Amino acid sequence: MSALVLVEHDGSTIKDATLATVTAAAKLGEVHALVAGSDAAAQAAAKIAGVAKVYSANGAGLEHQLAEAVAPVAAKLMESHDSFVAPATTTGKNIAPRVAALLDVMQVSDVLSVESADTFTRPIYAGNAIATVKSNDAKKVLTVRTTAFEKAAADGGSASVEQVDAGAGDGGSSFVGLEASESERPELTSAKVIVSGGRAFGSSEQFHSLLDPLADKLGAAVGASRAAVDAGYAPNDYQVGQTGKIVAPQVYVAIGISGAIQHLAGMKDSKTIIAINKDEEAPIFQVADIGLVGDLFKIVPELTEKL
Amino acid sequence: MKVLVAVKRVIDYNVKPRVKMDGTGVDLANVKMSMNPFDEIAVEEAIRLKEKGAATEIVAVSIGPAKAQETLRTALAMGADRAILVQTDEEVEPLAVAKILAKIAAEEQPQLVILGKQAIDDDNNATGQMLAALLGWPQGTFASKVELSDSATVTREVDGGLETVKLNLPAVVTTDLRLNEPRYASLPNIMKAKSKPLATKSPGDYGVDVARRLETLKVVEPARRQAGIKVGSVDELVEKLKGMGIAK
Numbered sequence: 403m404s405a406l407v408l409v410e411h412d413g414s415t416i417k418d419a420t421l422a423t424v425t426a427a428a429k430l431g432e433v434h435a436l437v438a439g440s441d442a443a444a445q446a447a448a449k450i451a452g453v454a455k456v457y458s459a460n461g462a463g464l465e466h467q468l469a470e471a472v473a474p475v476a477a478k479l480m481e482s483h484d485s486f487v488a489p490a491t492t493t494g495k496n497i498a499p500r501v502a503a504l505l506d507v508m509q510v511s512d513v514l515s516v517e518s519a520d521t522f523t524r525p526i527y528a529g530n531a532i533a534t535v536k537s538n539d540a541k542k543v544l545t546v547r548t549t550a551f552e553k554a555a556a557d558g559g560s561a562s563v564e565q566v567d568a569g570a571g572d573g574g575s576s577f578v579g580l581e582a583s584e585s586e587r588p589e590l591t592s593a594k595v596i597v598s599g600g601r602a603f604g605s606s607e608q609f610h611s612l613l614d615p616l617a618d619k620l621g622a623a624v625g626a627s628r629a630a631v632d633a634g635y636a637p638n639d640y641q642v643g644q645t646g647k648i649v650a651p652q653v654y655v656a657i658g659i660s661g662a663i664q665h666l667a668g669m670k671d672s673k674t675i676i677a678i679n680k681d682e683e684a685p686i687f688q689v690a691d692i693g694l695v696g697d698l699f700k701i702v703p704e705l706t707e708k709l
Numbered sequence: 710m711k712v713l714v715a716v717k718r719v720i721d722y723n724v725k726p727r728v729k730m731d732g733t734g735v736d737l738a739n740v741k742m743s744m745n746p747f748d749e750i751a752v753e754e755a756i757r758l759k760e761k762g763a764a765t766e767i768v769a770v771s772i773g774p775a776k777a778q779e780t781l782r783t784a785l786a787m788g789a790d791r792a793i794l795v796q797t798d799e800e801v802e803p804l805a806v807a808k809i810l811a812k813i814a815a816e817e818q819p820q821l822v823i824l825g826k827q828a829i830d831d832d833n834n835a836t837g838q839m840l841a842a843l844l845g846w847p848q849g850t851f852a853s854k855v856e857l858s859d860s861a862t863v864t865r866e867v868d869g870g871l872e873t874v875k876l877n878l879p880a881v882v883t884t885d886l887r888l889n890e891p892r893y894a895s896l897p898n899i900m901k902a903k904s905k906p907l908a909t910k911s912p913g914d915y916g917v918d919v920a921r922r923l924e925t926l927k928v929v930e931p932a933r934r935q936a937g938i939k940v941g942s943v944d945e946l947v948e949k950l951k952g953m954g955i956a957k
Binding site: 412468469470473491492493495496497498499500501502503504506507508509510511512521525526527528529530531532533534535536537538539573574575576577578579580581582583591595619620628631632637638639644645647652653663670674675676682687688689690691692693694695701704705708709 | 720734735803804807827829831833834836838840841847862865866868871874880885887921922924927928929936939941944946956
């Protein structure tokens, strides 16, 4: 049995999401990795512990990992693999279903655990229910929730790298640009500590002037509720929740966040949850390990100063 | 140009789902159902394209039980021109939905199909991508901005920020939260929607087998977190953080 992992990278380095995906894939067989559009990332993927073989594909559209270009390459490689495993990141979620449809397979999305070669658990209804599903397709296509799996070691492997034919097809799409969020802080999905703000901050200025210094003190990433993002206090990629990012840091500090089920879906697997909210009845306190009731405009500056 | 919009009837966004005692699924008896929120955004986007003169006709499609008619009437009341209900009581998976939509697209020849990026019940986030693959069309998923000319320029919400791609038409677009804010249907429009055409079909009419590929063995509630303690002051909180090794 062999599993083909979609490697997520930024053109040179491997993203952490890939490492957790390798761990999930290892439960399904020998792990092979597909790297689209970067020889440097292919070399890095070859070093991941547990990866036996790397396929490096280069060609039009692949350097930006466009789904139209990557999916046919992956589908072709699937002729000699039993499962395709991608991280449930925006890249993986864009590509994997396209691969699944080309293979006539129903994807298992957002896998939390691999119970056996064909049985998996996954969250439904914003994580309010966990379903155990058995795939009756001959080949499997999965996206995995990366916070649910340990990361494989980035070093220690020595896989061979094989160039694969990228095909000639123009998939009808082209990359125009990426407006990247610049930040010196850790990435949300791999941060050990996250401080997250809600609509209670009242404005973008207050969101940043209060949260950023606290995040700096804690070496934390900054997240936001959907309400804060919708209100324009924080960019879209800060959003934690059912439809945003799923995070599970050591410590998650929710400030001015009431705790809608859609938000809880994105952070309730954090090891320790700390909530600061002026409403002591806020649902966030039902999941918080440590709660502090009070005015964030007083508490946050005081906390920042005392740390 | 014609725009096809796919909508799904799901549990209302504000209802907290309850897992059935027998572990077979989520209890939907006597629960408020609504249009999937991402699909509302899809309908709204199609209407805005029509209002701007970029689209000429909007066809709304739903695959689901007889009651999904209500969801389609909502789409019609918002501003869709006509509707197709592919009626089935089976729980149809994204792959089969995509196959049915691909057949409808072949018949209707739209230049654009807009779908929600995911349904808030099964949270699969797959149908749009699968449809694009089956049709061999390009896809603009998780869209926060769509501009149409002789091609579609789609800004996508991705993990690292905002990515813009250009798609040849016809294309598939899936919506993210910030694409637009859907309108409420006005009472006159709700009345008018009752007389707009709604065709009822079956999966068999399109030759699509909707048998499930994924068998649900059981559905359980997630492990519950226990509520913890409350601290009375910032100093106490700082002490706790120090205890965890988070603060020095």
